[in-house]
Amino acid sequence: MLKQKLKKEHLGLLFDKLKVTHGVLGPKVENGVVTLAEIDAHDIPSGYEDHQQPGGYRLIKGERPEIFSFSIGPDSFKRFLQPPLREVFAFRRAAGISITRPGAEQRPLAFIDMRPCDLSALKLYDRIFLRGPVRDPYYDSLRRDSLVFVLNCLYPNDNCFCPSMGTGPEATDGFDVALTELSDSFLLEAGTAKGETVLAGLPAGEVDDSDMREKGARIELCRKRIKKFIRAGELPGLIYRNVEHPRWAEIAERDLECGNCTQLCPTCFCNSTYDALGLSGISKKSYQVSGRRMRKWDSCFSKNFARVHGGNFRPSRRARYRQWMSHKLAYTMEQFGLPGCVGCGRCITWCPAGIDITKELEALKSAR
Amino acid sequence: MKRPWIGVFKFTSCDGCQLSVLNMEDELPDFVSLFQVAYFREAGDMPLRGRFDIALVEGSVSTGWQKAQIIEVRERTRHLVTIGACAAAGGLQALRNWADIEDYKRLVYPSPDMIETLPCSTPVSDHVYVDYELWGCPVNCDELSEMLGSFLLDRKPGIPAYSLCMECKRKGVPCLLVAKSEPCLGPVTRAGCGVLCPSMERPCYGCFGPKEGANIGSLLEAFRNAGFSSHECVLLLDKMNTYAFREAGTGEGRF
Amino acid sequence: MHDKSIPFEAAIKWIKKETRDTATYALKVKSRDIQKGYRFIPGQFNMLYVPGIGEAPVSISSAPSDQDLMHTVRVAGDVTTALSHLKAGDVIGMRGPFGRGWPFEETGGLDILIVAGGLGIAPLRSVVRHILRTKKMAGAHSRRMLFYGAKTPKDIIFRNEFPRYREVFEVLLTVDRADPEERWRGETGLVTKLFDRAALDSLRTIAFVCGPEVMMQTSVRELILRGVPEERIFLSLERNMNCGVGLCGHCFFGPKFVCRDGPVFRFSEIEGLMGIKEL
Amino acid sequence: MKRVFSIGYLSRVEGEAGITAEILDGKAVVRARVFEAPRFFEAFLRGRHFSDVADFTARICGICPVAYQMSSVHAMESIFGVEVEEPIRQLRRLLYCGEWIESHSLHIYMLQGPDFYGCESAWSDRQYLPLARRGLSFKKLGNQIMTILGGRPIHPVSVKAGGFFKIPDKKTLSGLLPDIERAYEQTLEAVSWAASLPFNDNDWDWECLSLRGPNEYPMNYGNVSSNKGAEKPMADFLEDVREYQVAYSTALHAEIKTEGPRPYLVGPVARLNLNHDLLPPEIKAAIRQCGIRLPMTNTHMGIIARSIELAYAFHEAVRIIKTYEMPGRPSACFEPRAGQAVWITEAPRGMLIHHYEIDGEGLVKRCAIIPPTSQNLGHMEKDLNHFMQMHMGEPANVLRKECEKIIRSYDPCISCSVH
């Protein structure tokens, strides 16, 4: 596949080209945090460093010479491909039922710095929403037209553990184009024909062996900087063997059940669909109602998530936390053949109580 | 469909929640055509008579005569819904519950003996059975409309009992607690306001009361780690929903 | 193909009240095209939709060969209450059929034992009627048994159909309790009590079980005690369901999607999960 | 001969109050019984951090929370010596316009309006509906202004000492312009509608107070001025006022104590009478066209004053949005320090007086809050007495109705008065 280099000062040209056809999503600083938004090349917060720890995040202007000098923020592709709240259809019930689906008015999306961990999550999303018994038409249409630029990582944060999950810091497949930031330029490697088309027409530099060596060395350096790891080889057995471990109850004491982890985890996909209506949708004739059927992100931490007639299947916080972690680290593999955790560390950073999934996993190993 | 009779009642409060009914401007015409507004002092001159299919009750119970009145409202009402933090949790005025009421009277009134009031301001549910509580200081108009619509259609209102953080993350607001160590009550506060404060870059101060199963102890631990004293932590909870937050924190009214 | 995330219209043909809180609804899919392509197997369910209220998963209680597509629903909450206010001619939304049904293909040459508790009879009625209606199937089993337990005689669903079932099945009924004036002549006690009455040939038995979770657990225990192989015990589980097609996460039972991998499970597949509390 | 009658529970006013009237030997005594339950704000504010005060005092009133936030943050800034940038001042004024619009249109169209048409409520009569709808459309815009600036119209969340937590950019604000401009035209027309309403004669010698200028119609700044005397800086005004308690009311009353205790009027009529020269020419012209004579002599004509102020608030909102440039930061930086201050702003119902004493830690040591309705209660009773005196002979049900109307013309906010 096509490989070429792009001078750093030409990054804007890539944006210009993409913007003609796509909404270009990339990193931007908002409120002291790197978030994902439609951006221009100059919005990239180059030179910023993010310092992450369990329950903590700080962005500072640092010394790193790279443009992509920071790691991941809270947001991921899922906000865009499977939005937090969307209309499934509008309904009207009178003598019969009429259903109107919203028009697909959205521009195709280009993700400009999807990281390897998130790319793995995207692969999982594809399995869930495209390869299951029923395909999600909304996701399908957006995903089909989107362009994925994976950015191989140079600077992990202290909560990253992608090597443990086999998802990073380098992406090997599943992208349209892979970017690696070298000292003087970007190395662009097309992964699909779609990717090649995008590269065509950009001012291209030859790629030689030394570039490939530099890429290797940089990624290797990144790998060395990663501090956290889990023994993924022990999964899912470790979880299955320890469903009644006393640790679950201990975590429940700290667990806020705020749901931040599930909302930000790039693989969490739980959602709820409901009929939204206001008074204006109700007519005086009791059988006439109109409204919108909405789908929103939900979470296994919501107390009523597993509620049925006669009770709640997971009434305790302990059970809900266990459900979450088991789903991430054990069930997803069984359900979709891919790990449910990609090692991005978001759930660790953005947990206000600082609960660290890797530490909790370690604790499950200790004697009961 | 028979138009259900609705009554709007006020106890100790700021009137903001009943004003929210009038603030549903776009839906007000539907409201008055779908419901028979049979009692709503703030909006109309109607005698109190008959029975109500649904009553919206604003305000906390803080005087002796209110104790009797809320029982009367309950007896007249099929489906009693409280609106707002005062009715659900006693309101800001429940701060008196942790102080001496006689001191309070003296501080405000030249002749404190002329003032009749109870030592505590309490939620409606401490006095009568409540069918549904709509939280918020003030309630959110969309939730109000959802609740009224659900009543008409005989279904449970689609109003979440989970945390504000859920809404906050859906909205894509960067977390203030994690990124700025600001004492945000989001993790223990019920969703519903539409993430007003974090969107304004200020920490949530808990208008919508404790979410179901709020883990107050753990959040305060996080605040202490961020450098807040225990006293400051208590003051953070001691706002419009002080009574409910303290109860959620310890399972009882007092720490 | 019809998009399975969008409900289609189904008209209520008739409603039959079964018990105090349960009724059977015969539905007719309005679109010819969808109706033509609509195939299900017993044990599968549909999502029934009352716009403005919501959706509920409901098993199909008729056989594929039945003329009418039936659902037997008990009032439990919003949607089921709204359904109970409807009348023949009204239109609701429907999606389906979803899930894995009962494995008929495995029953050949075996003794088929159906164990139902309460409303759990609904998806199993589909099986019973299917056997009743397809002559070929009727000869396929060496023995057919139907054990059914209800709370009181008044709660027995499809009571008037049991005489017909008896033509092909050995039917044993039990109730938790019966008032004297009801002149109940069957058993009283739990369904599991019936296992002693039937002298199962355990190695030749294949069991389909559906009912409240506790009832299923004790039934399975009894069956295993009597030597019925775990691979031949099938259960239909109930969980909260939102999408019905494996995209929402509400129905997880451990790693299983009840909507997609079930609702009918082979006991040996879920044995490890059954005993875990709050899974 | 003694006649006694009462109104148990006033409707179409905020909060809970009734009236008792006694006519004994040709002399009338009317009392406004306020039985709203006290909440003890001044007590529980003690010991709280100054940063809680704006959010707490907002809860005194759901109809005019912005007023409480404005009086309290200005008081704090005065204590801490904080200078606020001009764009922030303007945004605060805009926020206040939102509240005036909301509160005035609620009062004009939903609360008092029905009185002139003999309806029980704004929607009980088909004939009144167009007016109700017009009122709602104005009110909605007021709410929208407050929502953009404060997140929500009731108890907005963006206000703090020093400025705002977050401020909107010009584009967001400008989005409102077309609707506000249209509404302004309509409110201007509505002034003549208000002027055409029938009023009882009610000319007597009364005193009214409001903030005055210096060069703009008063909201957050000004001196206290009176139709009877000289102007006074707001910091000194409390020296002239006394709050006292009456047995039949949980609301304190306020009166001027210097030179013989006497009640006074605050609110739109007072404001207009003392500041009409500061109105923009277009509004002045409209006033002239409708034959409204200023200063007003009839205290019951509040609905006209409110209609004029409603138009003004829209006019002002347009001006502020058009000239707005987003400042670099939403709020000034400062350190709290010990001190005390009085601040008065013009709530929709009149002067709202806040007095705070803060300690070195930034905690409230003492505070006093005097809402406009507490100040008006005494005047209202005097006004009712005056009316009774003249109409004593009428049947009780007529008097009852008329008394209620008079009270409504004050737009009293009982919840505020008892806090």
Ligand SMILES: Cc1cc2nc3c(=O)[nH]c(=O)nc-3n(C[C@H](O)[C@H](O)[C@H](O)COP(=O)(O)OP(=O)(O)OC[C@H]3O[C@@H](n4cnc5c(N)ncnc54)[C@H](O)[C@@H]3O)c2cc1C
């Ligand atoms: C595969 C499958 C097959 C089924 N087949 C049948 C069948 O054939 N016949 C049949 O009758 N049923 C069947 N069910 C059960 C049926 O789906 C439920 O009874 C139905 O979903 C209830 O829906 P509802 O909207 O009426 O109740 P809901 O309103 O959803 O309420 C259900 C229960 O949950 C409680 N609840 C829900 N949400 C909340 C909340 N937020 N707060 C508090 N409590 C809450 C309610 O109080 C109530 O007890 C089946 C279920 C499954 C999964």
Ligand code: SF4
């Ligand atoms: S479980 Fe945590 S670390 Fe793993 S993918 Fe999700 S957010 Fe990232």
Ligand code: SF4
């Ligand atoms: S800002 Fe507050 S509400 Fe939002 S995620 Fe953080 S803690 Fe939760």
Ligand code: SF4
């Ligand atoms: S974020 Fe919290 S404090 Fe702010 S409005 Fe919402 S509930 Fe109230």
